[in-house]
Amino acid sequence: MMSQEQNDLITRIGPGRAAGDVLRRYWMPAALTKELEANRPVIPVRLLGENLALFRDGDSGKLGLVARNCPHRGADMCYGRVENGGIRCVFHGWLYGADGQCLEQPGEPADSTMHERLKIKSYPVVEKNGIVWAYMGPGEAPPFPAFDCFVAPDSHVFAFKGLWECNWLQALEVGIDPVHASFLHRFLEDEDTKDSYGKQFRSAAADTNVPLTQLLRENPAPELKVEETEYGLRIIALRDLPDGRRHVRVTNQVFPCAIHIPMSNEMTITQWHVPIDDETCYWYAMFTSFGEPVDKQKMWDQRVKEHTLPDYRPKRNKSNEYGFDPVEQANTTYTGMGMDINVHDQWACESMGPIQDRTDEHLATSDAAIVRYRRMLRSAIKKLADNEGGLPMDVTAEQAAQITGPVALDAIGPQQDWESVWLDRDAARREASPWKAAS
Secondary structure, eight states: OHHHHHHHHHOOOSTTOOHHHHHHEEEEEEEEGGGGGGSSSSSEEEEEEEOOOEETTTTTOOOOOOOSSSSTTTTGGGGOOOEEEEETTTTTTOEEESSSEEEEETTSSSTTTTGGOOOOEEOEEETTEEEEEOOSSSSSSSOOOEEEEHHHHHEEEEEEEEEEOOHHHHHHHTOOGGGGTTTTTSSOOOOGGGGGOOOOSSSTTTTTTSBBHHHHHHOOOEEEEEEEEEEEEEEEEEOTTTTTTTEEEEEEEETTTTEEEEOOSSSEEEEEEEEESSSSSEEEEEESSSSSSHHHHHHHHHEEEEEEEETTTESSGGGGGGGOOHHHHHHHHHHOOSHHHHHHHHHHHHHOSSOGGGGOOOGGGHHHHHHHHHHHHHHHHHHHHTTOOOOOOOHHHHHTTEEEEEOOOEEEEEEGHHHHHHHHHHHHHHOOOOOOOOO
């Protein structure tokens, strides 16, 4: 358990908040590239408690991310005209560049120099494999690490997002809890693994014919090992099988707010839990294939079927009890909330309340990664407050290029060889990859 003050410290992210200051030192997903493909060239973005307007110049393709309210008299920039490489407020025609500098004030005297001293708040943005990233911190933006999801060709990465009505931290923590998968995502009847494309926990375990859902169901109490890495945490769940072999599942926490997990034998998921504000967040996922190019249309169709647009809100949510069906709970799934495990996770996180009350929680051995992550977050908050530096992944561009992977997969092998079997399996997968993923 923790005090309310401690809980506020690690959950609240608005401007000037300690955890928010840490998150602002990293690139954050701001929107899907697909959102800018609509006819409207400007979209609203709410990120880390700030209201912003994201736009793309039609001629140059240049992106800009600026405050949503014009500094003249507060009009909404999301209705602005994208012109001359910038965005023009339609109230009085003031034009701002992507860097926030006011370029024109056409209603002012011709000799006025006021625009030279006027800027709208703006943030650097870049695109990587389907996601627009924003840096909202001070100074130079940090380099991107050479993670698979960033270095793989566009053909092998698919991006999507979903809205959850809860604080970002509880959303993140469900992803670094390996034990919950044996319960929350338990299927009482296993599906044909041949129909598992694009679905989590539906493929065969490692290189066997055993459905992963069966393996997790029959082995609910794994041994956990949590290791600190240059990017965050590596989380290893070990399950001893009846035939004497050991199942090894490797997942990761990527600091500050992402997880990296296996989806299937050839695909991984890197998923950021990004605060909209203190009580809502988006998950942004990058699905990366080591084998064939991603079937993006199928992945899109599977996910948009479960979400409304343009807000990417799940169709199953608290307003309709997440589609809960007691007959299904008795016969098909542990939750009775359908076959999409994102809904299961969403329910678990949202049911805690908008911000989980950690003053009344009781952590156990299965929460080892959560305990370790909270220590890392509190340490980063303290280092920033004391101006010490040394935050996770606070590295040079040369060092960032050496931070690869991370490894996320399922492997099965002899119990005594578990420490090498997952490394060997990953090496083989990378060697066979058509884009030669770095090890």
